[in-house]
Amino acid sequence: MEKLIKNPVLKESIIYKKMDNGLDVYIMPRPGYQKQFAIYATRYGSNDSSFIPPGKKDPIVVPDGIAHFLEHKLFEEESGNVFESYSKLGAHPNAFTSFKTTAYHFTSTDNFYECLDILIGFVGRPYFTDENVEKEKGIIAQEIKMYEDNPHWRVFFNLLGGLYHQHPVKKDIAGTVESIYQIQKEDLYLCYETFYHPTNMVLFVAGEVEPDKIFKHINEHIKKQKADRRKQEEIKRIYPEEPSSIAKKVVKQKLHVSRPLFALGFKDIDVGYKGERLLDKTIMNEILLDLLVGPSSEVYNLLYEEGLIDDAFGAQFTGEEDYGFAIFSGESPEPEKVADILLEEIEKRKKSPWEEEHFLRIKRKNMGQFIRGFNYLESTGVKFVSMIFKDIHLFDYLERIEKIRYEDILKQLDTMYSSERSCLSLILPQ
Amino acid sequence: MKARDIIKYELGPGINLHVIPDTKFKTVFISYCFHRDLNDDYSYNALLPAVLKRGCEGFENIRKIETHLEQQYGAILSVGVQKKGESQILRFSMDLVNEAYLSENGILAQAFYFMNRIITKPLIENSLFKQEYVEQEAKNLKNRIASLINDKMSYSLERCIQEMCKDEKYSRYVYGSIEDLEELDAGRLFKVYEDTIKNSPLDIFATGDVDPEKIYMLVSNSLDIERNHIKAIPETVIKKVGIEEKEIIEEMDVAQAKLNMGFRTNTHFTEREYYPLLVYSSILGGGPHSKLFINVREKASLAYYAFSRLDKHKGLMIIGSGIEREKYNLAKDIILQQLADMRKGNISKEELIASKKSIITSLRGAKDQQSQLVDYYLSNVVGNSNVTLDELIDEVDKVTIDQVIDISERIKLDTVYLLSPRKGGGSYGKAN
Incomplete structure (x- = not known):
């Protein structure tokens, strides 16, 4: 089955095909681009550390940070290192692990189809030995330490630790130095077999490419696959029961920084769905945050003129099926005061909202930003994949934003932004 | 283009x-x-x-x-x-x-x-x-x-x-x-x-x-602008003689030590020697194909990142890596060994090709991003160069191993800088 999805506003289209082994492939032809970008991703991230493998009965708990560890180790092959194969072709490979996704990608300007073969090949061919697993621990320990020194990263994860009691989203994606030292090759194989099945994965390609040739190359790989890799039963992911309350009101940490960093977070408890409804909720919150504290808002200008924030201040919403949060973050000499003013502003707006003209203007702004995003193949690919894993098609955005009504936004303000479900995370100078 | x-x-x-x-x-x-x-x-x-x-x-x-x-x-x-x-x-x-x-x-x-x-x-x-x-x-x-x-x-x-x-x-x-x-x-x-x-x-x-x-x-x-006498901007001074290597260690409450090494390349990007220099830096630390990545990260497991990058206007090359403090001397030795190897001619054909291709991918990719395109041509104005992206790609493609070895003679270590965790651990804190 092959499907052409067109977007007349963007003047772009995407070709979709489900391959025989269950893999979903999306291709976005972009004539004129020098680069080709391919991203091969699995619905598996740092949140998935407890699960029941398909066909098994008992739940398993693996060490924290294993999805990220696995991402590092897949680059190792019996015949050498994947980087080497890409280097010969001049492509730039990389990978990332997030809460819900592990993705492998490359950018090429030549030899695209050979690079694609490498990508599909190595992701499908784990090679873990005691020795190569052990060797990686030192490297990842340094990666973890690099993040320990990053105050922006710390203020974010400390906030999640304050918002959540149990949910694994509160844990660092890479795990801890202690947890990664527990990882053995058997754990990696188990996670690999569970989560790296074609039916659990997506491939997205953008650039000046030929779709038929891509499908042909993928089919060659499928032919080589073992029969038992063609079908998979359901993976049961186990997430602990998360109360609707927050775990901590304030979280503080001292680091060597020039002045305080803050993140004020709100926990979303209206969760449990994906697709269009999740997209609508995300759009509503994005517009809402702009109305509340965007650079044209009253409160932004007040805080800026008082010297309480600078242009590093911003707000963003994250919406997933099983969790969600909004975060206001920045640097400030008086972060508690900023948090108080923001909370006051939210309450004030619940009673006396904005002019509707402001809402319409923010809509235009968001539409423009969305169109701008298509300048960049890499970020388009990353965004596409993370959305498709939530059953959202990126192209639907413009149609959905048109339909969002001002009343819906105000309802969202009432339900989502409650000081009871807010937490303030602070990084303070030593 | x-x-x-x-x-x-x-x-x-x-x-x-x-x-x-x-x-x-x-x-x-x-x-x-x-x-x-x-x-x-x-x-x-x-x-x-x-x-x-x-x-x-x-x-x-x-x-x-x-x-x-x-x-x-x-x-x-x-x-x-x-x-x-x-x-x-x-x-x-x-x-x-x-x-x-x-x-x-x-x-x-x-x-x-x-x-x-x-x-x-x-x-x-x-x-x-x-x-x-x-x-x-x-x-x-x-x-x-x-x-x-x-x-x-x-x-x-x-x-x-x-x-x-x-x-x-x-x-x-x-x-x-x-x-x-x-x-x-x-x-x-x-x-x-x-x-x-x-x-x-x-x-x-x-x-x-x-x-x-x-x-x-x-x-x-x-554009409503009144112009007077246009001032030429003085050229950047890039060559420096009589360099004495120095080492600076600064302590701070951090978890990871950051090692940086600054080199003088004595080469401006308008000189023809800039082309082999670009390739040199890529072989040394320009990505997963490079000597630093392979030797500091993959072989010795000392770091998550280890790179070298050029400042084409000032003629500098900077190496950076995040390591354990105790591994400072070891990391520095391994890095300097890579430079010494290159001077001796220890550069494979594969390394040369991978590096050239990697640079070319980046240069071609710059045409896909407006900010990078502007940055490239703005740099040309600043440095008084007329070399287009396509011409630069052609020049990089022509670089030989001998030219890379030759350019290595120009590269001189100037400053080693280490940002180090305090001795004995210090008061690095956790969230509460």
């Missing part, structure tokens, strides 16, 4: 317009770039764009500016300052969605008139900039300078360069100095502004799906 694909117009004394048309982009990116010497005025240069961004005639505050931009489908106005060699570039840029994707006309034309206002119609009180804006932006800039410490990787890199170029103006931080801003002289700031507008070379870039003639008309009709 061929050379003819960048179209240049002379608009007036020291004003050049460069248009790079490309149908694939969804936005039009416009950038006004004033060239300044990295002299004693550098803190003033850095402050200027921030003050101008606060308001102008017709758009007197952030709120009015941002309201206007939102109305224009989220056009983005960004201002800032860049260091390119021993010059500072004051930049005023706008990124707007191309009208072809909107049911509205006039957005492009308005953008040029808007930019002109921001640059040439500031808010004036008693023949000076509005005092409140100057004071607030000076404070913001001081905070920004101080916040360099928050990013340990950038901090250690900057500190390495500062120590290395101690007696050169290149040691000046792009955002200025806190001391200058403490004693800010509002009269001097306004003089710096007038000097910029009247006497500094100005390059304007526009790229996107645009008609160059139309852009030319829009810029020349909108």
Whole structure:
């Protein structure tokens, strides 16, 4: 089955095909681009550390940070290192692990189809030995330490630790130095077999490419696959029961920084769905945050003129099926005061909202930003994949934003932004 | 893109317009770039764009500016300052969605008139900039300078360069100095502004799906600027004799040590030797194919990252890596061994090819990103080079191993800088 999805506003289209082994492939032809970008991703991230493998009965708990560890180790092959194969072709490979996704990608300007073969090949061919697993621990320990020194990263994860009691989203994606030292090759194989099945994965390609040739190359790989890799039963992911309350009101940490960093977070408890409804909720919150504290808002200008924030201040919403949060973050000499003013502003707006003209203007702004995003193949690919894993098609955005009504936004303000479900995370100078 | 694909117009004394048309982009990116010497005025240069961004005639505050931009489908106005060699570039840029994707006309034309206002119609009180804006932006800039410490990787890199170029103006931080801003002289700031507008070379870039003639008309009709005597910017000094290697160790409450090593390449990017130098740096530390990645990370497991990068304007090469403090000497030895190996000619054909291809992928990729395209051609203006991206790609492709070995003789270690955790662990804290 092959499907052409067109977007007349963007003047772009995407070709979709489900391959025989269950893999979903999306291709976005972009004539004129020098680069080709391919991203091969699995619905598996740092949140998935407890699960029941398909066909098994008992739940398993693996060490924290294993999805990220696995991402590092897949680059190792019996015949050498994947980087080497890409280097010969001049492509730039990389990978990332997030809460819900592990993705492998490359950018090429030549030899695209050979690079694609490498990508599909190595992701499908784990090679873990005691020795190569052990060797990686030192490297990842340094990666973890690099993040320990990053105050922006710390203020974010400390906030999640304050918002959540149990949910694994509160844990660092890479795990801890202690947890990664527990990882053995058997754990990696188990996670690999569970989560790296074609039916659990997506491939997205953008650039000046030929779709038929891509499908042909993928089919060659499928032919080589073992029969038992063609079908998979359901993976049961186990997430602990998360109360609707927050775990901590304030979280503080001292680091060597020039002045305080803050993140004020709100926990979303209206969760449990994906697709269009999740997209609508995300759009509503994005517009809402702009109305509340965007650079044209009253409160932004007040805080800026008082010297309480600078242009590093911003707000963003994250919406997933099983969790969600909004975060206001920045640097400030008086972060508690900023948090108080923001909370006051939210309450004030619940009673006396904005002019509707402001809402319409923010809509235009968001539409423009969305169109701008298509300048960049890499970020388009990353965004596409993370959305498709939530059953959202990126192209639907413009149609959905048109339909969002001002009343819906105000309802969202009432339900989502409650000081009871807010937490303030602070990084303070030593 | 061929050379003819960048179209240049002379608009007036020291004003050049460069248009790079490309149908694939969804936005039009416009950038006004004033060239300044990295002299004693550098803190003033850095402050200027921030003050101008606060308001102008017709758009007197952030709120009015941002309201206007939102109305224009989220056009983005960004201002800032860049260091390119021993010059500072004051930049005023706008990124707007191309009208072809909107049911509205006039957005492009308005953008040029808007930019002109921001640059040439500031808010004036008693023949000076509005005092409140100057004071607030000076404070913001001081905070920004101080916040360099928050990013340990950038901090250690900057500190390495500062120590290395101690007696050169290149040691000046792009955002200025806190001391200058403490004693800010509002009269001097306004003089710096007038000097910029009247006497500094100005390059304007526009790229996107645009008609160059139309852009030319829009810029020349909108730009209301009085020019006087155009000042040439002094060339960046890149060669330095009598270098003595030095080692600086600074302690801080951090989890990871950051090692930076600064080298003099004694090569400017307009010299032909720059091509093998590019390849040299890529073989050494330009990605997963490089000697540093393979030997420091993959073989010794000492680091997550280890890279080398060139500063093409100043002729520097900087190596950076995040390591354990106890592994400092080992890491340094392994790194220096890689350089020694290259000098001895220990470079494989595979390394050469991988490096050349990797550079070419990046250079071709630059054509897919408007900001990178502009940055490349702006650098050409600064360094007085005419080499197009395609010509550079051809030159890189021709580099031989012998040329890379030859260039290694020019590369001299100057400064080793280590940002280190305090001995005995220190008080590195956890969240509570």
